[in-house]
Every structure is written in structure tokens, then in C-alpha cells.
Amino acid sequence: MATTAALTTTVPQYSARERAQAAAERAAIDASCRGPVLFFAASAIVWLLVGSVLAILASVKLHSPYLFTASPELTFGRVRMAHLQAMGYGWLSLATVAALLWQMCRLSRAELVYPKLLICAGVLWNIGEFLAVVGIIMGDATSVEWLEAPAYAPPFFIAAVGIVSAWTVAVFRRRREQHVYVTQWYILGAIFWFPWLYLVAQFMIFWSTAAGVVQPIVNWWFGHNVIGLWFTPVAVGTAYYLIPKIIGRPIHSYYLSIIGFWSLALFYSWAGMHHLIGGPIPGWLASASTVGSMMMLIPVLAVAINHHMTMRGHFHRLRYSPALRFTVFGAIAYTLVSVQGSFEALKDFSEVAHFTHYTVAHAHLGVYGFVTMIMFGVFYYMVPRLTGREWASSTLIRIHFWSVAVGISIYFAGLSIGGWWQGRMLNNPNVPFANIVNYTLPYLFSRSIAGTLMTAGHLAFTVLFVMNVAGWGQQRAGGPTFFVEPRSDTARSEQLVGGREA
Amino acid sequence: MDRGMVIFLGALLTFSSSWLGLIVFPFQQLGYEQPYQKSESDDPYPQPLQGIALAGKRVYQANGCMYCHSQQVRSERFGNWWDENGEERTGADIKRSWGLRRTVSRDYIYDNPTMLGTMRTGPDLSNIGVRNPSAMWHHTHLLNPRSANPWSIMPSFPYLYKREKIVGYRSDKALLLGREWTVQPGYRWRPSEQEWDELLRERGSTILAQVLANSPAETFDLTTAAGKKRLLDFWLTTPEEDYQIVPTTDGEALVAYLLALRKAEVPLPEAKE
Amino acid sequence: MTAVDIALFATVIGSIVLFGGAAVLALGWAFRSGQFSNFDRGAKSIFGPDEPIGEPTDSFPDMNDKRS
Numbered sequence: 001m002a003t004t005a006a007l008t009t010t011v012p013q014y015s016a017r018e019r020a021q022a023a024a025e026r027a028a029i030d031a032s033c034r035g036p037v038l039f040f041a042a043s044a045i046v047w048l049l050v051g052s053v054l055a056i057l058a059s060v061k062l063h064s065p066y067l068f069t070a071s072p073e074l075t076f077g078r079v080r081m082a083h084l085q086a087m088g089y090g091w092l093s094l095a096t097v098a099a100l101l102w103q104m105c106r107l108s109r110a111e112l113v114y115p116k117l118l119i120c121a122g123v124l125w126n127i128g129e130f131l132a133v134v135g136i137i138m139g140d141a142t143s144v145e146w147l148e149a150p151a152y153a154p155p156f157f158i159a160a161v162g163i164v165s166a167w168t169v170a171v172f173r174r175r176r177e178q179h180v181y182v183t184q185w186y187i188l189g190a191i192f193w194f195p196w197l198y199l200v201a202q203f204m205i206f207w208s209t210a211a212g213v214v215q216p217i218v219n220w221w222f223g224h225n226v227i228g229l230w231f232t233p234v235a236v237g238t239a240y241y242l243i244p245k246i247i248g249r250p251i252h253s254y255y256l257s258i259i260g261f262w263s264l265a266l267f268y269s270w271a272g273m274h275h276l277i278g279g280p281i282p283g284w285l286a287s288a289s290t291v292g293s294m295m296m297l298i299p300v301l302a303v304a305i306n307h308h309m310t311m312r313g314h315f316h317r318l319r320y321s322p323a324l325r326f327t328v329f330g331a332i333a334y335t336l337v338s339v340q341g342s343f344e345a346l347k348d349f350s351e352v353a354h355f356t357h358y359t360v361a362h363a364h365l366g367v368y369g370f371v372t373m374i375m376f377g378v379f380y381y382m383v384p385r386l387t388g389r390e391w392a393s394s395t396l397i398r399i400h401f402w403s404v405a406v407g408i409s410i411y412f413a414g415l416s417i418g419g420w421w422q423g424r425m426l427n428n429p430n431v432p433f434a435n436i437v438n439y440t441l442p443y444l445f446s447r448s449i450a451g452t453l454m455t456a457g458h459l460a461f462t463v464l465f466v467m468n469v470a471g472w473g474q475q476r477a478g479g480p481t482f483f484v485e486p487r488s489d490t491a492r493s494e495q496l497v498g499g500r501e502a
Numbered sequence: 503m504d505r506g507m508v509i510f511l512g513a514l515l516t517f518s519s520s521w522l523g524l525i526v527f528p529f530q531q532l533g534y535e536q537p538y539q540k541s542e543s544d545d546p547y548p549q550p551l552q553g554i555a556l557a558g559k560r561v562y563q564a565n566g567c568m569y570c571h572s573q574q575v576r577s578e579r580f581g582n583w584w585d586e587n588g589e590e591r592t593g594a595d596i597k598r599s600w601g602l603r604r605t606v607s608r609d610y611i612y613d614n615p616t617m618l619g620t621m622r623t624g625p626d627l628s629n630i631g632v633r634n635p636s637a638m639w640h641h642t643h644l645l646n647p648r649s650a651n652p653w654s655i656m657p658s659f660p661y662l663y664k665r666e667k668i669v670g671y672r673s674d675k676a677l678l679l680g681r682e683w684t685v686q687p688g689y690r691w692r693p694s695e696q697e698w699d700e701l702l703r704e705r706g707s708t709i710l711a712q713v714l715a716n717s718p719a720e721t722f723d724l725t726t727a728a729g730k731k732r733l734l735d736f737w738l739t740t741p742e743e744d745y746q747i748v749p750t751t752d753g754e755a756l757v758a759y760l761l762a763l764r765k766a767e768v769p770l771p772e773a774k775e
Numbered sequence: 776m777t778a779v780d781i782a783l784f785a786t787v788i789g790s791i792v793l794f795g796g797a798a799v800l801a802l803g804w805a806f807r808s809g810q811f812s813n814f815d816r817g818a819k820s821i822f823g824p825d826e827p828i829g830e831p832t833d834s835f836p837d838m839n840d841k842r843s
Binding site: 061062063065066069070071072075076077078080081139140141142143144145148172173180185188189192193196200204205210211212213214215216217218221225229262265266269270272273275276278279280281282285288289292351352354355356357359360424426427428429430433434437438441444 | 505506509510512513514516517519520521523524525528529531532533535562563564565566567568569570572574576577580581582583585594597598604605606607609610611612613614615616617618619620621622623625647648651653654655656657658659660661687688689
């Protein structure tokens with residue numbers, strides 16, 4: 001199967017000299033990224049661990065309310081807000097930045113310039129993140145969802161995001177590759193949308209006096225779009241780069257990928273108001289968002305068909321490639337969560353799911369099953385190419401994959417079922433509130449188990465990352481491509497010794 | 503051909519369409535609403551928060567209350583269920599007496615931030631001040647929600663209260679709770695069997711007299727384990743003699759804020775259905 | 776209809792015309808300047824001499840590539 005699929009596209013023959021040149025160029029680009037990208041990646045992992053601990057705490061507190069109950073710092077509300085901040089702006093955003101910087105350099109075939117200033121941006125971001133999480137824990141939270149950080153944290157984020165965006169554009173403008181690949185479109189969109197979103201939300205909610213229901217409207221326009229126009233484009237773009245690159249086959253339909261990009265840009269930004277469905281907002285606003293959500297089926301199906309057709313005949317590679325395994329898991333979760341999200345925006349559906357744990361399950365399928373898994377995927381591909389070392393242990397990679405994959409599945413299944421019936425009972429005034437609380441307890445408990453599994457996976461991942469950066473992995477002997485030592489090409493890698501980065 | 507510019511313009515265009523549609527238009531439509539006044543003699547509704555209630559809103563924010571409690575009442579036509587006769591009914595929020603009517607944008611003009619909420623792990627609080635106007639109930643519930651609702655999974659908030667030695671006489675603000683809730687604020691205290699035996703040995707007669715003062719009809723056979731346990735159960739429900747629990751400034755402020763939550767009470771013309 | 780309503784209505788219609796017009800113009804430009812031709816080249820742009828089409832680039836460290 002694999003061979004036939006590969007043979008349908010004509011493979012140009014390159015001379016050893018051409019190969020060596022291209023390999024040297026790629027190695028130089030990877031080397032230019034090493035410092036800042038590894039810095040962003042490492043700090044992302046630190047926040048992933050912090051966020052995981054906060055997540056388990058918050059989850060356990062919901063079924064065992066006496067845990068640390070006397071401590072104001074560890075009360076459920078603060079821990080939950082700190083968890084979101086640590087994961088959203090720590091892990092997810094910093095991982096996103098690492099992924100987009102490296103891919104932008106590679107796809108533009110341009111080296112990263114002034115890497116030290118980017119490290120400054122990383123430091124600023126981490127200071128902001130630290131202030132946000134500690135500020136919330138100490139009691140300075142704003143209680144505006146996704147924007148809980150106290151007023152002293154956002155200036156750091158804004159400065160850091162500004163530098164990152166400027167650098168990405170600078171790399172893009174220095175590009176040697178004439179063609180702008182679809183991943184670069186997504187990245188360019190994301191680095192433009194996120195600062196705009198963040199500034200508008202900060203300005204309208206905290207700095208000006210937009211009180212009343214305009215605030216939640218701005219809040220959910222931001223909260224939904226920070227996922228849709230910051231995490232999603234970079235993650236989808238990453239899948240568009242990694243899947244073809246790993247299996248060695250161009251994407252099935254480039255045309256579909258471009259349709260997908262523009263329909264995402266247009267429709268995703270209109271979704272979001274369904275978070276306020278039934279609330280005190282004008283009816284037309286929720287309707288407009290429902291239309292936007294339904295239209296999102298177009299880009300989602302475009303991406304789903306495209307990735308599936310690209311993978312067709314290559315699914316056996318999931319056994320061999322850790323990066324592919326995580327990325328394909330993420331891509332499938334993207335299709336699932338988006339189709340679910342489109343239907344969740346419908347009124348009949350939302351009347352039950354709103355205000356329940358069902359929505360929490362949906363959110364985690366999105367930010368974890370989809371975005372986080374793709375970020376793991378890109379880390380598995382990118383880090384060895386930056387450090388020049390292979391991963392130290394395949395077993396740890398397998399532990400990582402299976403514990404997070406099983407973890408998020410339990411998480412999603414438990415809270416979806418529990419949340420759905422919670423919603424049905426909330427809609428029936430004859431069901432006392434006590435019964436609803438008691439009914440959800442086993443499902444909340446299943447979430448704690450799921451969270452523990454996921455955290456175990458994160459620990460395995462952290463160990464792998466630290467070992468790799470500390471030089472524990474086997475050093476690659478050379479050749480342009482890490483890991484793969486195609487049997488027929490052993491002679492080739494010997495020829496290429498001069499071309500590799502020494 | 504510079505495709506970067508195309509992507510930039512396209513991203514700008516698509517995004518500003520939603521910015522206009524979802525932000526600028528609603529701001530124009532809702533940003534300038536005025537309070538409602540039926541006649542000259544009536545007080546305008548709503549009223550901005552004042553004084554200690556305003557400080558209480560900060561406590562509500564800082565502790566993330568809105569991550570479990572919404573502040574909106576949905577329409578009589580929202581959501582459905584089937585009653586005993588198999589008939590389809592709607593509007594659970596109002597039937598749960600979470601408000602007299604649905605909330606509309608005018609209810610929120612002075613809210614900042616507007617904590618509509620997205621989760622109902624706990625009940626809605628739009629008009630908790632009307633539904634449950636007892637400050638003392640809120641204090642006992644906040645100190646340990648299990649003291650009011652045994653099934654509750656809400657955190658205790660002992661750090662909004664302080665346990666202090668009574669000097670002179672008990673304060674008016676002291677919480678009216680049995681010692682099981684006050685010995686270890688936030689938790690439910692119960693001595694172990696050995697501890698209870700020791701307590702009985704040391705001050706058994708005082709304890710007995712105190713319990714009998716509260717429920718004179720009872721008799722206790724202290725020679726049996728069952729009798730000792732029964733005395734313990736009664737003793738735990740009596741208040742501590744030397745200590746009292748009083749709200750801190752934050753605790754008082756939070757309850758003042760809760761009592762000021764009186765949305766969906768005054769009728770508004772636009773909320774009619 | 777109050778003056779505010781009319782103003783709102785006008786802005787909505789105005790922006791629909793503006794955005795719709797811009798979209799139509801952009802589409803027309805895209806067709807004329809050949810943005811919809813030669814997609815194949817774009818899809819292949821991520822491959823190069825050192826990592827050509829048909830060559831997988833990632834596997835577990837303990838696994839030999841089983842590519843046939």
C-alpha cells in the first residue's frame with residue numbers, strides 16, 4: 001500500500017551534492033532556532049506541570065471538598081483560575097510560540113535573527129505568567145474567564161507577544177523559499193489575530209468602562225477566539241506540516257487546505273456568543289454565532305478529509321513515529337471536537353449542555369485532545385532536530401502516549417455523560433439540587449483519575465525532555481534525517497558526513 | 503507577487519467583520535442603557551453597589567465564586583422537561599424560584615465585571631438576596647456549607663471568619679452553630695471515643711448540665727456506650743462556651759454583596775414574555 | 776424606528792456591502808493572478824533534496840524503519 005501511494009507522485013532524483021547542500025541549510029536553520037525555541041519549549045513544559053498539579057487539586061476538591069479547605073490560597077475558585085492561566089498562557093501559548101517560530105524558520109528557509117531578543121520575550125512572558133498565577137493564588141483574580149490575570153500581568157504578555165509577532169514577520173520577510181506554504185498562512189493569521197484579540201479584550205473589559213452585558217460579550221468573543229484564532233490555526237498548521245513531512249507524501253489536496261484556511265478565518269471569529277445562549281443578550285447575537293458555528297463544518301471537514309486522504313495507506317506508520325501518533329490523535333480530536341462544537345451551538349442542544357460539565361468535557365477535548373496532543377507531536381519531531389540527539393527511551397514515549405490518550409478519553413467520556421444528565425436534571429425543577437450534585441459525584445471522581453493519568457504522562461514527557469536537553473540521548477551519526485536509517489541508504493549517510501552540522 | 507500582504511489583508515478583513523458584528527454593534531445597542539424608573543416617585547432600578555457590598559464583590563471575584571454560580575435567570579420558554587402527566591414544560595430557572603422573571607441587559611448596567619457565569623455546579627445567585635435574606639444563614643453556610651446542606655460540595659471558607667476567645671459576653675455577630683462546626687472552623691469536628699471518654703471523666707457533669715439545659719426532657723445512661731454516644735451527639739450541637747466565631751471584614755463584605763444581589767425582582771417592561 | 780436604530784441599520788447594510796464587495800474583488804483578483812493554479816507545486820514545497828517525497832522522517836528510536 002505504502003509503496004503504491006508513494007509511487008503515484010513522481011520523485012525527483014537528487015545528486016548527493018544537492019542533498020548535502022539542502023541538509024546543511026536545514027541544519028543551519030535548526031541551529032539558529034535552538035536557543036529561543038528550546039527556551040520557549042522548556043518553559044512551556046514547566047507550566048504544563050504546574051497546570052497539571054493545579055488541575056488535580058481543583059478536580060479532587062470538587063468531590064472531596066474538605067481537602068485543604070482552610071487555606072485561602074488553595075480554595076477551589078482560585079486553583080481553577082490559576083489552572084486555566086497556567087495551561088492557557090503558560091503551556092499552550094508558549095508551546096504554540098515554540099512550534100510556530102521553528103516552523104516559520106524552516107518553511108521560509110530563513111535563519112532566526114537576533115535570537116537573544118526572542119529569549120528576552122520568553123523571559124517577559126514567563127514573568128507575566130508567574131505574576132498571573134501567583135497573583136490569582138494570592139487573591140488578586142479578576143473573575144473574567146480566560147482573563148483572570150491581575151492587572152500587573154498583561155503588560156508583560158503584550159510586550160512578549162509583540163516581540164514574537166515581529167520576529168515571525170521578520171523571518172517571513174527574509175524567506176528564501178518562494179512558495180508560502182499553508183502552515184505559514186495559519187501562523188501569520190495567528191500572530192496577527194492574537195495580539196488584536198488580547199488588546200481589544202483588555203481594553204474593553206478592564207481599561208475602559210464597558211460595563212453591563214457588553215463585558216461578557218467581549219469576554220466570550222475573546223475566550224472563544226483565543227482558542228479558534230490562536231491555538232487552532234497553529235495546531236492545524238502544524239498538522240499540515242508534520243503529517244506530510246513524516247510520511248513523506250504531499251498533502252492530498254492543497255486546494256482544500258486553502259479553502260479550509262479562509263473559511264476558518266471568516267467563520268470561527270463569528271462563533272463564541274453561544275456561551276451566552278439564553279442569557280441577557282440580544283437574540284440576533286446568539287443567532288449570528290450559531291450560524292458561524294454551523295459554517296465551521298466547512299473548514300473542519302476540509303481539514304478532516306484532507307488529513308485522512310493524506311494518511312490513507314500510511315496508517316501503519318503510526319506504529320513507528322511518535323510525532324505522527326500524537327499529531328494524528330490531535331487531528332482526529334480536532335474533527336470530533338469541532339463537529340461537536342457546531343452542534344453544541346444549536347439551541348436545543350445548548351439548552352441542556354450549557355452550565356454543565358458537558359461543556360468542560362468539550363473544552364478539554366479541544367485544548368487537550370486536539371491542541372495539546374499536536375503540541376506533543378511537534379515537540380517529539382522538533383526537539384531532537386534542535387539538540388542533535390535522539391529521544392533516550394522509547395518506553396517512556398509509549399508511557400506518555402498511552403497515559404494521556406487513555407486519560408483524555410476517560411475525562412471526555414465521564415464528564416460528557418455526567419454533564420449531559422446534569423443538564424437534563426437542571427432543566428427539570430422537580431429534581432432537587434441535592435440530587436443533581438450527588439448524581440455528578442462519580443463522574444467528577446472519574447475526572448480525577450483521568451487527570452492523574454494525564455499528569456503521569458506529562459511526567460514521562462518531562463523526563464524525556466530533560467534527558468534529551470541534558471545530552472542523554474544517543475547522538476545522531478549524521479545525515480539529514482533523524483531516526484530513520486533506511487536500509488538502502490546507509491551508503492548515503494556516510495557520504496553526507498561533511499554535510500551535517502558538526 | 504507578495505502573498506504575505508494577501509494573507510494580512512484577508513486576515514484583517516475576516517477578523518474585522520466579526521469585531522464589527524460581535525463587538526461594535528452590541529456596544530452601540532447596549533452600551534448606553536439607562537436605569538428604569540416607572541414613575542417619578544420610584545427609585546430607579548437597578549442601583550449601583552455601594553459601600554461594603556462593593557468590597558464584597560472583590561471577595562467574590564478573588565475567590566472565583568462565579569466558576570460555580572451563574573447570575574442569570576433564563577426565560578420561561580428556555581429548556582424543557584416532561585412532568586408526571588408526560589406534558590412538555592419549560593423554564594426551570596423561574597420554577598426553581600431563582601428569579602421572578604428572566605434577566606435582561608438592563609439588570610446588569612452597573613455590574614463591573616459582569617459575572618454572568620457559565621457553570622451551575624451550584625445554584626444561580628441572581629437574586630439570592632431576595633431568596634434568602636438571612637445574613638446569619640449565609641455566614642453559617644460560608645463557614646461550612648455542610649452545616650446547612652449535608653450534600654454540598656462547596657468549599658468551606660473558614661478564612662473569612664475568625665475563632666476568638668469570648669471576652670465578656672458573646673458578640674452579636676457570632677455564628678449560632680454547635681461546637682462540631684466551630685472547634686475546627688471549616689471542618690466538622692468530632693472527638694474520638696477515647697477523647698470523649700477522657701472529656702467525660704474530666705468535665706462530665708458540666709457537659710451533662712449544659713446539654714440538659716438545652717433539652718431538659720432528655721435522659722442519658724452514661725454507663726452504656728450508646729448513652730455516651732447520644733450525649734456526644736447532643737453536646738456537639740451546643741455552642742462552645744469560651745469561644746465564638748465571628749466574620750472577618752471580608753466575610754461581612756461578601757455576605758453584604760450576596761444580600762445585594764436582587765436581580766429579576768423589579769419588573770421591567772422588556773422582560774415581559 | 777429611532778434615530779439610533781436607523782444608524783445601526785445603515786451601518787449593518789453598509790458593512791455588508793463593504794465586506795461583500797471586498798470579498799468579491801479579492802476573489803476576482805485571486806483568479807486573475809493565478810492563485811488557483813498549480814496547487815501541486817505548493818504542496819510539494821516542503822520537500823527538498825535531503826528529505827524527498829517518499830521518505831519517512833520520524834520513528835521511535837528503538838525501531839528500524841520498516842518502509843518497503
